[in-house]
Amino acid sequence: MTRAAEPILLDTNVLVDATNAARPRHARALSFLGRPHLVICAQVIREFLVVATRPPKLNGLGMDLDIAMANMQQFRRLAPLLAEEKPLLPRLLDLLTTIPCRGKQVHDASLVAAMLVHDVPTLATSNPTDFSRFGDLIRIVEL
Numbered sequence: 729m730t731r732a733a734e735p736i737l738l739d740t741n742v743l744v745d746a747t748n749a750a751r752p753r754h755a756r757a758l759s760f761l762g763r764p765h766l767v768i769c770a771q772v773i774r775e776f777l778v779v780a781t782r783p784p785k786l787n788g789l790g791m792d793l794d795i796a797m798a799n800m801q802q803f804r805r806l807a808p809l810l811a812e813e814k815p816l817l818p819r820l821l822d823l824l825t826t827i828p829c830r831g832k833q834v835h836d837a838s839l840v841a842a843m844l845v846h847d848v849p850t851l852a853t854s855n856p857t858d859f860s861r862f863g864d865l866i867r868i869v870e871l
Contacts, residue, residue, distance in 0.1 A: 735767045737810075737843050739853035740775040742871055743768075743803055747780065748789055753854055756871050760852060766807035769842040771835070773800055773809070810846045819845050827861050840866055 738761075745757035780796035782788025791799075820834075820841035829837045840862045843851060849867055851859060856870040 733765060734850060735765045735846075735848045736763070736850045736852050736869065737839065737848045738766055738768050738772060738803075738807055739839065739851060739855070740772050740779065741854040742852050743772065743776045743799075744779050744789070745854060745871065746803075747799055753871050757854075760871055761803075761806050766852075767810050767846075767848060768803060768807045769810045769839065769846075770812045771838055771842065773804075775835070776800060776803070810842055810848070813845070815845050816841055829861070833858070833861075836862075 742757050742760065745751045745753040746761055748754060751757075777793075777796055777800065779787075780789045780791045780799065781793055782790070784790045789796075816838075820838050823837050823841050823844070824834070827837065836858050839851065840859070843849070843866055850869055851866055852869045852871060853859060854871050856868045859866065859868050
C-alpha cells in the first residue's frame with residue numbers, strides 16, 4: 729500500500745499500456761495516470777520511445793517518432809521527470825553487487841537505483857515479477 733503523498737515511479741509498460749488501446753491493461757493504465765505524485769525517469773522515456781517506434785512485428789507500437797514524442801510530452805505533463813545525476817551510476821553499481829542481475833534485468837536495477845537516489849518508494853508496473861528481487865528495497869503496485 730502506498731502512502732498518499734509519496735511519489736510513484738511509472739515503469740515503461742504502464743506508458744505503453746496507456747498508449748495502445750489494444751493492450752489488456754489499457755483502461756487501467758489510463759486510469760492510473762490520473763493519480764497524483766507520479767514521476768518518470770529518463771530511462772523510462774528512452775524505453776518508451778524505443779517500443780513506441782519499433783515495428784509491431786517486433787513487439788512495438790509502430791508509431792512515427794513525432795507521434796511518440798507528442799505522447800511522451802503528455803506523459804511528462806502528468807508525471808514530472810526525475811533528474812539524472814551523478815549518484816545514479818554508483819548506486820546502480822552498488823545495487824548490482826548486492827542483488828545480482830543479468831541482461832535485461834540490469835534495466836530493472838537501473839530503475840530501482842533511480843528510485844533509491846530520489847527517495848521514490850513505489851513502482852507502478854505491469855510486470856511485478858521482474859522487480860520481485862528488489863522487494864526489500866521498494867514497494868510494487870501491479871497494474
